[in-house]
Each structure stands twice: as C-alpha cells, then as structure tokens.
Amino acid sequence: MTEQQALQERYADSLMNTFGPPKLVLTRGEGAHVWDADGKEYVDLLGGIAVNALGHAHPALVEAVTTQLSTLGHISNFFTSAPQVELAERLLAFAGAEGKAFFANSGAEANEAAFKLTRRTERTHVVVAEGGFHGRTMGALALTSKQAYRAPFEPLPGHVEFVPYGDEAALAAAVTDDTAAVLLEPIQGEAGVVVAPEGYLAAARRVADEHGALLWFDEVQSGMGRTGSWYAHLPSGVVPDVITLAKGLGGGFPIGAVLGLGRAADLFDPGNHGTTFGGNPVACAAALAVVRTIESEGLLAHAVEAGDRLRAGLIADPRVTEVRGEGLLIGLDLVSEHAAEVTAAAMAHGYIVNNPTPRRIRLAPPLVLGTADVDAFLAAWPRILDDAGVS
Template sequence: MESTSQLNTEEQIFPTYKKWNITFKSASGSTITDQKGKTYIDLMAGVGVVNLGHGHPAVLKAVEQQLHEGWHASNFFHYEGQQKTAELLTKYSCGDLVFFANSGAEANEGAIKLARKHTGRRKIISFLQSFHGRTFGSMAATGQDSIHKGFGPMLEGFEYVPYNDVKALENAIDEDTAAVIVEPVQGEGGVIPGDPSFLQAVEAAAKKKDALFICDEIQTGIGRTGAFFAHQHSGLQPDIITTAKALGNGFPAGAVIGKVHLKEAFGPGSHGTTFGGNPLAMAAAQATLQTIIEEDWSQKAAEKGEALINELKKKLSSLSVVKEIRGKGMMIGIELTEPAGEKILKLQEKGVLAIAAGPNVIRLLPPLTIEWDTLMQGVQALEETLNNK
C-alpha cells in the first residue's frame, strides 16, 4: 500500500475533475483572481451558481451574522431561516411545501423518492442528453450513457425519450409512470431550450396519466433565464420543482418544492438529511432570494440576456466555426463545428472563463450582475478566439 508521503502534489485528491492550470486565490463581483495574480472575467459564475456575483455584500452579511449565532443544531429544531426561505420559494412559485437539501443531485434524488412514494409507481421518464445529478437515483434519471458508464446496472424503472419530441413522450408514458422529469432548458446537454408547446405537452401528458410533472430547475432557476423559474416562461404548473446552484449564491443549498397534495408522502421518517437547511445555508439562501426579488434581477437577466444574444449573433454568426447561438436569458450556448475545449483554454489565455456543455458547445453563464462593459470585453475575447487571433 502506497502511503500519501510517496504521492506527488495533489495526488491525495481523486482525479474526478479535469482541472485547469489555474489555482484559485480570490473572487469579487464578476472576476476571479489566481495565485499568480492574473484576473479573469467570469462568464461561468461557478457553473451558474453565483447569480449575484462573487461575495455579494447582502449574502456575505447574512452568513457572517449567522456564523456568530450558530451554524448547526440538527433538523429536530425549528429554524426561522428555513421558514422564511420556504415562504419566498413558495410565494414565487406554484409550490406549497419545501424540503431543503445540500445540492441539486440531492434535490432530484428527493423528487424521485417523493414521486414514487406518492404514486406507488416506479417508472420515471426523462430525456436524452438530460443531466440530473451523479447519485444513483439522479444518475439513473440522466439520459447520457457517458454518465452511466462504469457503474454497473442503473436503477430499474428509468426510461429516456428524445427532448422536444412530444410523440415519443406520449408513446412512453403509461399507467406505471410515477413522474416525468424535464429541464426547461437542457444545460449539460448543450444549452437546448425546450419549446413551450413541447413543455406544455409534457405537463398535459403527465396529468392525463396521473403521473407527477417535475421541473428540474437546478441550473435554470433563481433568475438565470429571465424568469424566477424557467418553466414560468411557458406557463407551467409542475407538481415538483427542484432547485439548487444559485439558491445560496455559492453556499451549498438545494430544495425540493412541491404541491400540497404531496404532503402525506413525505411524513416523519420518510426522508431526511443531516446538513440540509442548516442555518448558514438558509441565511445565504434567504439573502440571495430577497436580493433577486427586490432588485428584480430576473427581469434584468431577461433584458441583458436578449441584448447579449443579439450581440453574439452580430459578431459571431458569420464565422465558419459557429454553427448556432441559442439560449434563454443569461444562459447561452454557442455551438461550434469543432470541439469547444481548446477554445475555452484559449479564452483563459485572454483572461476569460467559460465552460463547455457537451463536446462542441461553449456555455456562457455570467453573473446576472455583471456590468455590460465587462461583458463586452468577454465577447471581444470570444470573437478573437473564434477568429483564431
């Protein structure tokens, strides 16, 4: 057995992430600075997490205050922060009840359990190229073979159909279907918006079979697409909404938001978490939600996102390497005719951070609060990169 003393630097960490050659030092607003002192324009927001930018003063103040008051007692206690955060989430959604988790995967895991428990059925339908998490339940719901590879048989009862294909869904859904889970905009799958008529048909098909309709808003929620939740663009009323990423503006927090008729399925002992809904997470989430709502960042994201997409189309559409520019609000995908990875590394050399969504898509998820001039600096770097300059 090899001791850790024989390992090279960082070999004590499992190599689950293909890390960049950047070591984080600090972050502020819409920039990140590395240990060499280089500052980058952040067009990824921690993968759609810091919607209010890094170190937002309202969130920082709330967490700092709670840190001195206490950060853990267990979920046997009532927490005022949980109640206030739940009130905000239910007021600005169609839901009635909230279960707090620590992440998006946990939120989706909870949603899957809730759907099966409430309906007494086992089948969960999701969509090809979807991404719902990496725990066994959320991984089984994910419609990507690359995510399943190497982990043996997936949990039974999951079926995948093509996204934006109403007929395929209607052929798959039956009396054994507990739920249909859908991302209103597929994120990891390539930033693919769901057509409103498709999303409405998914909801109708689920309700026709008395199955639950679940909207995965892990990446799309909390203002990202120009609405508080992305499904609201299409006038949907899901039975369950899951959210995480931006909920705590970087502090780990997730939530399952459900309709009141699901209450009995999640009674005492049916589900739980040690750290979910802890006071620090709730301080961050409450401050984040209040700021998003009071300062109307959803509407600002809609306006800024539309302007950004127009600017990108104006500057990039004529380039031979660009196949399509698509998105919703401040969630944008630039599909290329070649792999995106090399372009993303070239962007880093120019001091701009972006991420991929599948092999050929550059994904832009800037903080909603990013200033327009800074955003345009990022667009200029992107144009130069795609022009091989």
C-alpha cells in the same frame, strides 16, 4: 515553478482524480471577476456553473452568512429556524401554488429526494428526457441519460425510460398508467443550453395528467432568476407537481430544495427521507440573501437585458451557427468541433467559459455581470475564435 503550478502538483498528489487537472488555482473573487494564484484576472462567465448568482464576495451574502453563523449555525433536523421557514415560504410563493418544501445540500441530493418522493405514488416508472443531467449519485445518475456517466456504475436503480427531448409524440407514447413521474429540465444546461420547444411543457402536463403521473421540473441550473424569471418554466404557465432547485439558490453556499406542489406536498411521511445538514440556518440565510438581493437590485430584468446583449453579439460572428437560451443561461454552436480550443483561448484572453460538447459553448455568468464586461467580451470574441482555429 509558480505558486499556481505548485498547488496544481499538490492537488494531483492529494485529491482523487474525479475532475482531471484543475484549469486554474483561484485565490479570490469580486463581482464577476476572479484572480488566479499568479495574479491574473478573469471575467467569470461560468459563475461556478450557474451557482454564483451574486458573483463573488457580494456584501449581502457575506453579511448574511457571517451574521447567521455568529448567531446560530447547525441545529440538525430535530429543530427549525426562522430562515428555513421564510425561505420555504418564498420559494413556494414564486411557484404560484400551494405546497411544501424539503431542503437538501445540492442538486443531486434534491433530485435523489424527489426520486424517492415519486416512489410514494406506489408506481416506479419514470420517463426522462435524453440529454438531461440530474446528478451523479446513484439515484440521480439513474435519471441521467449520458451512457459515459452511467456505464461504470450499472446496474442503476431501474424502471427509468428515456425519450428524445422536445418530442411530444415520444413522450406521450412512453407515459402509461404505471408511470410515477415525467422528469424534464425546462432548459437543458449540461446538454449545451437546449430550450424546450414551444408547447412542450404544456404537452408534458397534459400527458402526465392523463395518466395520473407527477410532472417534475429539474430547475437546478435554470432556476433562481438565471433566465430572467424565478423559475424557467414560469413563462409557459405550466404548474408542475415537483420542482428541484440548487446551484444559484445559495449563491455559492451549498443548498438544494425540493418543492412539492398540490398532492406532491404530502407524499413524504416522517422517516421517509432526511438530511443532517439540509435546511441549516446558515444555508437558508444565504439563500434568503440571494432572493432579497435579486429583488432589490433588479437582477431579473438585468439578466434578460445582459443575456439579450450577449446573444446578439455572439451570433454576429458567422462562425457561430446558433445561439440559444434565456437570460444569462446561454449556449452556442460553432461551425466546427473546436469548443475545447475556444475555452482555452478565452481563458488566455481573461474569460472563463465552458465547453459542454465538442461544438458547444455554455455561458452562465453571475446575474450581476456588468455591461462593460459584456461589451469587452464581445469585442474579444472574434479574436478568441481566431486563436482557437475556428474558421
């Protein structure tokens, strides 16, 4: 029995079966590469599901966390720290609007907080797009349309209405004067990287304004430079009332954030919400290191360049019918339902990808992914499809 097999058996005996058997036991990483317990090397094209913005073991992130933890670690929400204040200022500046931030520990927690924030409008109705994914806690799950996730835990917090993503008419018909918020992902990640149609976000802004509702963008997966902009909605010119962030924000260190812009900034009063660990100095120092490194290494522009190169190479194979996304958030459709087989074949070739649906593959690699790795993957791509039985 290999070390990897032994650890997988111990995993099965000691951890709850919430994720199924782990595909690999990983032991270390560097940049966009990881190694398993048997020493095999892989190019990580999933990035911890869009989390590892700087890849693995980036010196700036390691130094920031180490230095901060050696100085000041946890302080609770009775106090603040310079990293917390600076991070809030930077995230709000990227949004281009006056507002305030609340820090949590994950995307689900950020969405839970934002869900509660919408209740402070004294309305309860929330309109959400089908295909969206907003988390698995009870409140976040109530906002997630996939019935397989919802059914075992119903009844969920109510007055949530789902409409087809990208359908302006359906959205306009659903929003009323009782609507607290409209919740959308500018790019739906879990659905297989589905990009909002041209003008859809602007239409959502108009509809929300007509009825006095908040417009809430979930940028947990699409934010923090992944699409080549700090937030995926920025190129649309639309300014939302609420933005939720996590994943790439901490580069692998757990942190989430809610940005309340305009009137949404002051909806919470003391005691309305809280967190013990949210906004702790170490998490905020990690996020600041991510922000500074994205800036200093020109990773916004690199995400666009590397993403364009990947999309052009992937669509060149006729067995790929469509490639979508922005920057380094990429989804593609196959001619047949072989996505699971493609994921397995890619792993055998030394590449980690994801199959969110039977026909779709998702890539969300570190923003530091090098051109050599892009070209090597594209060279291997036809053989991966061959091995997966895609024809």
